[in-house]
Amino acid sequence: MTLDSKIPDAPLQDMWRDHKFNMKLVNPNNKRKFEIIIVGTGLAGASAAATLGELGYRVKVFTFHDSPRRAHSIAAQGGINAAKDYHGEGDSVWRLFYDTVKGGDYRSREANVYRLAEVSNNIIDQCVAQGVPFAREYGGFLDNRSFGGAQVRRTFYARGQTGQQLLLGAYQALARQVAAGTVELITQSEMLELVVVDGKASGIVVRDLVTGEITSHSAHAVVLGTGGYANAFYLSTNAMASNVTAAWRAHRKGAYFANPCFTQIHPTAIPSSDEFQSKLTLMSESLRNDGRIWVPNDPDETRAAADIPEADRDYFLERKYPAFGNLVPRDVASRNAKEVVDAGKGVGPLKNGVYLDFADAISRVGKQAVDDKYDNLFEMYERITGEDPFTSPMRIYPAPHYTMGGLWVDYHLQTTIPGLFAIGEANFSDHGANRLGASALMQGLADGYFVLPYTIGDYLAPMLGQSKVDTSASEFAMAEQAVREQTDKFLKTNGTRSVDWYHRELGKIMWDHCGMARNRAGLEKALSEIPALREEFHTNVRVPGSGSSLNSSLEKAGRVADFFELSELMCRDALMREESCGGHFREESQTEEGEALRDDDNFAFVGAWQWQGLGTDPALHKEQLTFDNVALSQRSYK
Amino acid sequence: MNLTLRVWRQAGPDAPGRFETYQATDVSEDASFLEMLDHVNESLIESGEEPIEFAHDCREGICGTCGLMINGQAHGPERATATCQLHMRKFADGDEIVIEPWRAAGFPIIKDLVVDRSAFDRIVEAGGYISVDTGSAPDGNLIPVPKEVADTSMDAAACIACGACVAACPNGAAQLFTSAKMQHLSVLPQGQPERYERAVAMVDTMEEFFGSCTNMGECEAACPKGISIDFIAMMNKDYRKGLMKTRRSA
Ligand SMILES: Cc1cc2nc3c(=O)[nH]c(=O)nc-3n(C[C@H](O)[C@H](O)[C@H](O)COP(=O)(O)OP(=O)(O)OC[C@H]3O[C@@H](n4cnc5c(N)ncnc54)[C@H](O)[C@@H]3O)c2cc1C
Ligand code: SF4
Ligand code: FES
Numbered sequence: 001m002t003l004d005s006k007i008p009d010a011p012l013q014d015m016w017r018d019h020k021f022n023m024k025l026v027n028p029n030n031k032r033k034f035e036i037i038i039v040g041t042g043l044a045g046a047s048a049a050a051t052l053g054e055l056g057y058r059v060k061v062f063t064f065h066d067s068p069r070r071a072h073s074i075a076a077q078g079g080i081n082a083a084k085d086y087h088g089e090g091d092s093v094w095r096l097f098y099d100t101v102k103g104g105d106y107r108s109r110e111a112n113v114y115r116l117a118e119v120s121n122n123i124i125d126q127c128v129a130q131g132v133p134f135a136r137e138y139g140g141f142l143d144n145r146s147f148g149g150a151q152v153r154r155t156f157y158a159r160g161q162t163g164q165q166l167l168l169g170a171y172q173a174l175a176r177q178v179a180a181g182t183v184e185l186i187t188q189s190e191m192l193e194l195v196v197v198d199g200k201a202s203g204i205v206v207r208d209l210v211t212g213e214i215t216s217h218s219a220h221a222v223v224l225g226t227g228g229y230a231n232a233f234y235l236s237t238n239a240m241a242s243n244v245t246a247a248w249r250a251h252r253k254g255a256y257f258a259n260p261c262f263t264q265i266h267p268t269a270i271p272s273s274d275e276f277q278s279k280l281t282l283m284s285e286s287l288r289n290d291g292r293i294w295v296p297n298d299p300d301e302t303r304a305a306a307d308i309p310e311a312d313r314d315y316f317l318e319r320k321y322p323a324f325g326n327l328v329p330r331d332v333a334s335r336n337a338k339e340v341v342d343a344g345k346g347v348g349p350l351k352n353g354v355y356l357d358f359a360d361a362i363s364r365v366g367k368q369a370v371d372d373k374y375d376n377l378f379e380m381y382e383r384i385t386g387e388d389p390f391t392s393p394m395r396i397y398p399a400p401h402y403t404m405g406g407l408w409v410d411y412h413l414q415t416t417i418p419g420l421f422a423i424g425e426a427n428f429s430d431h432g433a434n435r436l437g438a439s440a441l442m443q444g445l446a447d448g449y450f451v452l453p454y455t456i457g458d459y460l461a462p463m464l465g466q467s468k469v470d471t472s473a474s475e476f477a478m479a480e481q482a483v484r485e486q487t488d489k490f491l492k493t494n495g496t497r498s499v500d501w502y503h504r505e506l507g508k509i510m511w512d513h514c515g516m517a518r519n520r521a522g523l524e525k526a527l528s529e530i531p532a533l534r535e536e537f538h539t540n541v542r543v544p545g546s547g548s549s550l551n552s553s554l555e556k557a558g559r560v561a562d563f564f565e566l567s568e569l570m571c572r573d574a575l576m577r578e579e580s581c582g583g584h585f586r587e588e589s590q591t592e593e594g595e596a597l598r599d600d601d602n603f604a605f606v607g608a609w610q611w612q613g614l615g616t617d618p619a620l621h622k623e624q625l626t627f628d629n630v631a632l633s634q635r636s637y638k
Numbered sequence: 639m640n641l642t643l644r645v646w647r648q649a650g651p652d653a654p655g656r657f658e659t660y661q662a663t664d665v666s667e668d669a670s671f672l673e674m675l676d677h678v679n680e681s682l683i684e685s686g687e688e689p690i691e692f693a694h695d696c697r698e699g700i701c702g703t704c705g706l707m708i709n710g711q712a713h714g715p716e717r718a719t720a721t722c723q724l725h726m727r728k729f730a731d732g733d734e735i736v737i738e739p740w741r742a743a744g745f746p747i748i749k750d751l752v753v754d755r756s757a758f759d760r761i762v763e764a765g766g767y768i769s770v771d772t773g774s775a776p777d778g779n780l781i782p783v784p785k786e787v788a789d790t791s792m793d794a795a796a797c798i799a800c801g802a803c804v805a806a807c808p809n810g811a812a813q814l815f816t817s818a819k820m821q822h823l824s825v826l827p828q829g830q831p832e833r834y835e836r837a838v839a840m841v842d843t844m845e846e847f848f849g850s851c852t853n854m855g856e857c858e859a860a861c862p863k864g865i866s867i868d869f870i871a872m873m874n875k876d877y878r879k880g881l882m883k884t885r886r887s888a
Contacts, residue, residue: 050772051772124778129774130775131822133792134778140783141782142778159796164796165795172766187759274669278670278697386725498684545688550691
């Protein structure tokens with residue numbers, strides 16, 4: 001199968017507008033004849049469900065959480081981008097587009113990115129109207145901050161809780177549709193299979209996490225807004241339950257998985273304190289606006305941070321990148337932190353961090369102003385570490401955070417399975433090899449509010465008059481059977497080790513060999529270790545309890561099983577991509593100064609993988625990327 | 639440090655519950671309370687027992703999923719702190735810790751320490767939103783919002799729907815949650831058109847599930863986000879006004 005990205009043939013600036021005109025429409029009275037399943041109630045899923053409900057479609061929305069508002073989107077701190085140019089700094093849709101393509105290191109699709117930048121402004125308008133309490137200036141107008149990698153102030157925020165407030169906006173819009181009866185909300189239910197009938201996505205099989213009941217649901221189309229897969233690394237900034245299962249099971253049914261190795265390691269998380277750490281806490285990147293990053297020059301430094309004189313400090317980002325300084329993109333900041341820590345200059349008891357120092361900002365604007373600006377972040381840091389960041393600098397270290405890779409989708413956000421759409425972090429579409437700060441919230445809401453609701457109509461319109469596949473079809477029974485068998489098998493294995501143990505071990509392999517820096521030997525090693533550990537997991541895992549009540553070990557077992565398979569694909573993809581780009585750094589491909597070196601002649605493509613069965617190599621399909629509007633250049637933040 | 643835990647175990651919604659005693663050994667002071675429970679669960683799994691079910695997800699104090707009664711206090715001894723943000727350095731070696739689920743008629747127990755808080759979603763569905771269809775909004779800066787108003791709205795909107803206020807309340811009332819959800823919208827210019835209908839609808843729905851407020855103030859003390867009971871007073875005012883209006887139009 002050749003990949004057809006369905007990019008309309010039109011100049012970039014007119015493309016989306018013209019395409020909206022050209023796409024088929026479903027007449028308002030006919031919309032209620034179509035049923036749509038949405039999995040996920042994060043920014044992407046909740047905004048899509050609410051909007052499709054408003055339009056009149058009949059929507060069923062599923063989440064494994066106990067309320068839509070618990071989705072991982074709630075944890076986003078820093079902000080959301082839009083090209084409003086409210087400060088007259090020369091920002092524009094074009095600049096946001098340009099920055100995003102460049103920031104993604106030229107591995108994203110121009111057409112999708114342009115559309116994203118174009119609808120970014122509508123998102124802010126929509127959210128304001130919903131009552132999202134964005135930060136305001138004294139005149140009552142919207143306030144902005146600049147965020148990692150941007151030289152204009154285009155980031156809108158609500159204290160340090162932007163994701164929470166945007167999600168509440170979408171959740172409330174969703175609640176309104178639930179009350180109106182257009183959307184049926186099904187919580188604490190996990191999708192465990194996608195059902196494909198006659199080549200089209202026709203429904204899903206879910207397990208009720210409270211009762212263990214396994215049920216089938218069919219619809220005219222299925223949308224996955226199920227988030228990213230950074231938890232493959234075990235320790236990450238993602239919520240504990242974030243996982244790849246929905247996307248992975250769709251992959252096994254034929255949806256290609258694109259650029260799985262494009263993962264983002266965020267530069268500013270709190271370093272782990274011991275072996276038993278369960279997750280890493282992010283300190284918002286906005287802190288890099290005022291915080292200065294440094295390490296002592298001397299690896300054997302023993303003085304407290306405040307006692308180390310300027311001359312003995314290395315502000316390594318400011319030194320190497322005078323133009324961007326502490327605001328270089330995430331991948332650059334992370335890799336440089338790794339470099340100094342690997343050189344033995346790390347700080348803290350485990351020497352596993354770098355300083356993020358606010359002393360200058362505090363002396364410039366005062367403690368109160370800094371505290372106000374970052375609201376709960378200083379307090380949060382103190383709570384976790386027991387150290388006061390107003391008197392000694394924060395310690396930070398990179399942590400897996402976001403995954404640019406995901407299900408391959410075309411311009412319509414449709415996967416390679418007709419009728420299956422993927423939105424938000426679950427798809428691969430807009431961030432190339434590196435995502436800019438404050439752009440994930442933008443993309444999730446763009447997909448859900450302003451893109452999918454149009455493109456899904458183009459798929460549905462020709463199906464008018466056709467009823468959805470009935471759940472009595474044999475494909476549903478088979479999918480239910482597969483779920484039942486897997487559940488039973490986990491419960492019967494009765495081995496010696498917990499699911500978490502295996503997840504931690506897998507995470508270590510991934511972090512060591514497929515983390516911030518990758519090389520052939522390491523990736524090959526991981527590719528031999530992962531299947532062996534996976535074998536052991538399936539024969540030696542211990543899942544206590546039963547399948548007929550709440551059983552978190554059982555839930556985790558299914559998710560970790562999928563992380564094993566995905567991790568192998570991530571390593572395979574990283575091995576295939578013999579270039580460095582964005583978050584993917586192949587040690588074999590670097591400039592003399594140690595910067596990422598792209599290979600545009602050979603790798604300016606999206607790598608989309610097709611599942612061929614366990615133990616059989618997946619097939620690679622390439623979508624060539626063309627850059628007609630942004631000239632390919634080596635990124636430079638000097 | 640070593641601790642003795644007395645933990646509520648209950649197999650299902652209708653099963654009888656009981657306290658079980660567990661030893662938590664070699665716990666790091668830097669561990670979070672939930673990491674301490676993870677640790678206990680690992681050893682339970684090792685010995686073939688069912689681990690203790692407790693709800694959690696973000697472990698950053700923002701998703702509102704976690705929530706335990708720790709020694710009789712909702713979210714434990716540290717003020718303005720969700721269970722997941724509580725660290726073991728707040729306890730001493732040798733302590734006995736009693737761990738229970740939220741106890742409130744509005745939150746039936748699902749298993750062990752996990753309760754069903756879906757009644758909160760019903761309250762929001764009753765009117766906790768501004769009715770604006772996607773695509774119909776004017777430019778964001780056409781609706782200026784004074785900074786103090788935006789800040790007050792944000793103070794209310796910071797609620798994470800954890801349910802500690804209900805669990806801490808002797809009456810099992812949900813006034814703090816409901817008022818936070820409501821005033822987040824009702825203080826904003828965008829929230830005015832539906833303000834009084836919203837108040838009546840949300841309060842009426844709240845009363846279907848939860849007890850009545852007798853101004854004990856326990857909710858504010860337990861709230862991990864420091865939501866102020868002033869919002870309850872604002873809600874009551876809106877509710878009374880709303881009743882008058884609906885009566886007038888009836
Ligand atoms: C700590 C942190 C801070 C961040 N800060 C920012 C920021 O400041 N700005 C920014 O732009 N981005 C930020 N991000 C990234 C951003 O938050 C996420 O990329 C984005 O919120 C993802 O939204 P989503 O809707 O795609 O998925 P999610 O919010 O992860 O939602 C996934 C949904 O799918 C459901 N689900 C998943 N699998 C299944 C299944 N099998 N069955 C049923 N339901 C399922 C879940 O229950 C959930 O409802 C941050 C991320 C983290 C980790
Ligand atoms: S008001 Fe406070 S205690 Fe109550 S649900 Fe909200 S955050 Fe929790
Ligand atoms: S686990 Fe999210 S608030 Fe505690």
